[in-house]
Amino acid sequence: MRGKRPVHRRSFWFVPLALSTCALAQSFTVQNSNTHEDLRGLSAVSASIIWASGTHGTYLRTVDGGLIWTVGQVAGAETLDFRDVEAFSAEEAYLLAAGPGEQSRIYKTSNGGKSWVLQFTNQEPKGFYDCMAFWDRDHGIALGDAIDGVFEITETGDGGAHWNPIPEPLRPHSLAEEGAFAASGTCIMAKADNLLWFVTGGNAARVFRSSNRGNTWSAADVPITHQGASAGIFSIAVGSPSYVVVGGGDYKQAEKEGSTLAYSEDGGITWRAFEIRPQFYFSAVALDPANSRHLLAVGSARAVYSDDIENRAWRASWEMNLNAATFTAPGQALAVGPKGKVVRFTLPR
Numbered sequence: 001m002r003g004k005r006p007v008h009r010r011s012f013w014f015v016p017l018a019l020s021t022c023a024l025a026q027s028f029t030v031q032n033s034n035t036h037e038d039l040r041g042l043s044a045v046s047a048s049i050i051w052a053s054g055t056h057g058t059y060l061r062t063v064d065g066g067l068i069w070t071v072g073q074v075a076g077a078e079t080l081d082f083r084d085v086e087a088f089s090a091e092e093a094y095l096l097a098a099g100p101g102e103q104s105r106i107y108k109t110s111n112g113g114k115s116w117v118l119q120f121t122n123q124e125p126k127g128f129y130d131c132m133a134f135w136d137r138d139h140g141i142a143l144g145d146a147i148d149g150v151f152e153i154t155e156t157g158d159g160g161a162h163w164n165p166i167p168e169p170l171r172p173h174s175l176a177e178e179g180a181f182a183a184s185g186t187c188i189m190a191k192a193d194n195l196l197w198f199v200t201g202g203n204a205a206r207v208f209r210s211s212n213r214g215n216t217w218s219a220a221d222v223p224i225t226h227q228g229a230s231a232g233i234f235s236i237a238v239g240s241p242s243y244v245v246v247g248g249g250d251y252k253q254a255e256k257e258g259s260t261l262a263y264s265e266d267g268g269i270t271w272r273a274f275e276i277r278p279q280f281y282f283s284a285v286a287l288d289p290a291n292s293r294h295l296l297a298v299g300s301a302r303a304v305y306s307d308d309i310e311n312r313a314w315r316a317s318w319e320m321n322l323n324a325a326t327f328t329a330p331g332q333a334l335a336v337g338p339k340g341k342v343v344r345f346t347l348p349r
Helices: none
Strands: 027-031 039-044 050-054 058-062 070-073 082-087 093-097 105-109 117-121 129-134 140-147 150-156 188-191 195-199 206-210 218-221 231-238 244-250 261-264 284-288 291-298 303-306 316-319 324-329 332-336 342-346
Touching: 039 093, 039 332, 050 082, 050 324, 050 332, 058 082, 058 093, 082 129, 093 129, 129 188, 140 188, 188 231, 195 231, 195 244, 206 231, 244 284, 284 332, 291 324, 291 332
Parallel strands: 039 082, 039 324, 231 284, 284 324
Antiparallel strands: 027 342, 039 050, 050 058, 058 070, 082 093, 093 105, 105 117, 129 140, 140 150, 188 195, 195 206, 206 218, 231 244, 244 261, 284 291, 291 303, 303 316, 324 332, 332 342
16 A cells, blocks of 8 residues: 555564473574665575565675675665565566555566666556566566556566556456555465465455466455554465465554464465464565475564464564565575564474
8 A cells, every 4th residue: 555564663682482392492593684774575596595675776685595695786776665576596586666656666687686677667656566476487467556446467478578567457456445565575476377366455354366367356355454554464375276374464553463364275265364372463474385384474573483273372483573584495484674684594394
């Protein structure tokens, strides 16, 4: 939702909650990111190759799992906020800048960040792009907030050489005040077999699903807190085509407990609330590639981990301020946050 993007300013604490003996067995390390910019975009190609993105046109890249992070700034993008990065190798990555009008842009590098090509600039003054996703390195899609009740969606089939809007009759309609959140670059997800999902908030909490790359859509209400423009679903993660998890809440009340996590076992058609408690505001959710029932969720008040959706308490929980998270390998995850924070988790399996 334009003008209502969460910007977290809380200090970063490393105080694990005493939940159980198992919780103490996990560990995390703080990496030197070589930047103090706020970071929100995160994309892992492998356990070694990871990209991140943030404010003032900043991008980061590591090719050794985070031992050394290389920081750069995209020329001409010094005032932009890169909320999403999607990478395919150490050389190839896309960046999405979120913002009103022409501040919403997409750049691409094919040489590890040595140079960037501006591929897309939003020409709609009312527009605000939030996130993007790719089926493969050539076929991708970007999501923007609704204009006059219709979501903005643009796609590419040639590696970004051309970005074209999906025809308006094929784009889904929004409810009043409904939109997406550019909180972690994970408000949209694409998977094999032409599957596509995106999530919304702002007096609504819905998951839109398409099985044909956006030609037709269905929408499902989700039991996630969504009272007000600052609340709703912020992130979606897909472990398998049938198991999907979403997270959200109210970023203005990050420590308020509520219903902020839900899951689907039929690909996003029906939804159930997580019973694990407590739940807080989560800007991003991530699933372990080796076991999609292993969940890491992060937000501006807490990061939490569960290895079984039947649990009634978290396997581990930390008081820390993070924006985005991704698994880099089974049992290994990375998260980024304000002021250049990068944290690597080693999680029990």
